Amino acid sequence: MSSPPDQSSPPPMPRWVKVFAAIAVILVLLVVVALIWFPGKHGPGRHIHGAHSGTEQRLEPTA
């Protein structure tokens, strides 16, 4: 359980929450950079595009 709160001011944000927030910001930035660096290489559009190219290659009958 949490320690009793100070009557005068709210408790500071715990360090572990700050670490989580920092990791979240870094991950979001990485995704944004990846989206800018490789436009159209992420998301449903990428998969559908890749899938369309897949349909062009028909399977050869296997022995």
Place this chain on the structure above:
Amino acid sequence: MTVPRVLSRLVLTAHIVTAVGWLGAVLAYLALDIVASVSEDIAAVRAAYFGMDLSIRYVIVPLAIASVLIGTANALTSSWGLFRHYWVVVKLLLTVFATVILLLEAQTIMYMAELASTGADPGNLPGSLLHSIGGLVVLITVAVLSVYKPKGLTRHGWRQQLRARE
């Protein structure tokens, strides 16, 4: 919110079952996703996509939505509350985030499964390994938060505690 103990226990049980079930389903999905992404056996890849489609459609998405709804109900009917403790807020954010990404990705998986079932070479499909591993990491993080319940009152929780002491 004050509810009878029997009801809060029922909600807690449903919360654990849906959350752990979601994690287990993602692990099973990951095994299929690995086959779909790395196997060179066309029949195995096609079967993997078929299994991924079924599991995401009838198990993972329903469990994810149930986890968000029942998890919220569980927080509101317990002494922890929904916005009183940071660990509950972080859990909620991670769960909602994972569910939104899942719902977006599910459409892609269903489409890829449909293509894999045709004569196209399913080896050309990109799979969803990165999303599967990311989802698993998020769900394990949520489970760890649930067990360890790290300390930390939010401003809202602090105000509520002060009011309760007055």
